[in-house]
Amino acid sequence: MIGGPRYPKDLESQARRAEENEQSLSQQQFHDRRGVSDAAKLARAQAWAEWTNFSKHILKIDPDETILDLCRAPPKQAAAKLQCQKFLKHYIESSERQRPTLGPEGVVWVLTVTSATTVLDMWKSLIMYAETNVLQEMRNRDPENREQWTLGVENKGPRGKGPTFEISTWIGEVLTKEYNLITRQKFEKHEATDEEILVILNIIWHRPNLIPCDPDTWVDVTALA
Secondary structure, X not given: OOOOOOOOOOHHHHHHHHHHHHHHHOOOOOOOXXXXXXXXXXXXXXXXXXXXHHHHHHHOOOHHHHHHHHOOOOOHHHHHHHHHHHHHHHHHHOOEEEEEOOOOOOEEXXXXXXXXXXXXXXXXXXXXXXXXXXXXXXXXXXXXXXXXXXXXXXXXXXXXXXXXXXXXXXXXXXXXXXXXXXXXXXXXXXXXXXXHHHHHHHHHHHOHXXXXXXXXXXXXXXXXX
16 A cells, blocks of 8 residues: 655645644754764763863863953953963973882872873863853854854964964974973884883882773783783
8 A cells, every 4th residue: 555745735835834844844953064983982972071170270260251252353252262281381381190100219200291282182081072062052142153163173284273273283383392292103112022011010019009901901911921
């Protein structure tokens, strides 16, 4: 048995259908960003959580408002860029951890964020979270000025512009030198010698408190060795 059409065919019914669609569509909001993977969502959420914590508890400022200020005219934009630069420096410095060393001092303090790419990824994750949340909400509230409430991270090369591009450039040209961040892999992987394995096992056994991982990971490393 052949069923009837799913949608109206006469003009009067089509007009009613259009009104029904208008009611449902008017309640929907446009999201002008493509979907992302779960891993990317997690990285962005973590970046935003760190930014929020730094803004509220250290700078004593509103994290959302600072992001909005990046889209506004100077001097608000300049002040917002400065706060973001402070955050990225804090992100690097707060990564400092104690690490065991084979030298006479036993332990040393080292930065665990050592790559310019890691810092740039943090910055991009922060901005993309803001894009899909804080700025998306503002674009929905102010559709006539939606272009103003947009921060991109894809501008590259000499023609790039805007606060996110400027800070990305600052990371590569200034922050990298200040903290001696690596820009490419500077080591070669090779198989550990028996002596090196014994040194690693000795550290794991005698100074486990200096190794920031759970006991299961220690067992795995020992078994692997």
